[in-house]
Amino acid sequence: EADIYQTPRYLVIGTGKKITLECSQTMGHDKMYWYQQDPGMELHLIHYSYGVNSTEKGDLSSESTVSRIRTEHFPLTLESARPSHTSQYLCASSSDRGGEKLFFGSGTQLSVL
């Protein structure tokens, strides 16, 4: 079934650790996005990609980085996690045509101690 998969679902780590949040989609979409969201709060775009080898920063400044080597895969990396990075990270994709309709993954809830 076409979907967007995020792993891990929950992650608790110590300060200073390097982490990678995984996102894969089988939707066949070219555009992919990362949003940061505190529980029940607004969605902030932190990264997006139009396709392979394309990455752009979003509206909210983030210390994370992303890569897009394969169409279906859009991982997000934090080189040195801090407590201020504690949040939910949502991956999303949209189709080429129009591209406005977002399909979200289930998210990764990150807690940095």
Next chain:
Amino acid sequence: GENVEQHPSTLSVQEGDSAVIKCTYSDSASNYFPWYKQELGKRPQLIIDIRSNVGEKKDQRIAVTLNKTAKHFSLHITETQPEDSAVYFCAAIFRGGGADGLTFGKGTHLIIQP
């Protein structure tokens, strides 16, 4: 800068009553207005959207209306049910298309009282 204002931040209604959530936007060039529903602990999901060439759109118990002159759009839910309890986000596209141009409102927590 450009932004989307959403009101109220919390809305509590009796089961069976109607709920209305309102959003205003600042850029008259915006042409696409989606609404997302996020249940507790789940992913946001698109529930309805409207384009600027349409004034109203309905899908069963939910409807969206758009007033381009006043630059506001609203979500209407009739005959509310417990499963309507969620956070609802409105959004608008400012930058000519593509979801990277989406600006979201801050969300409305809708609580359906039994």
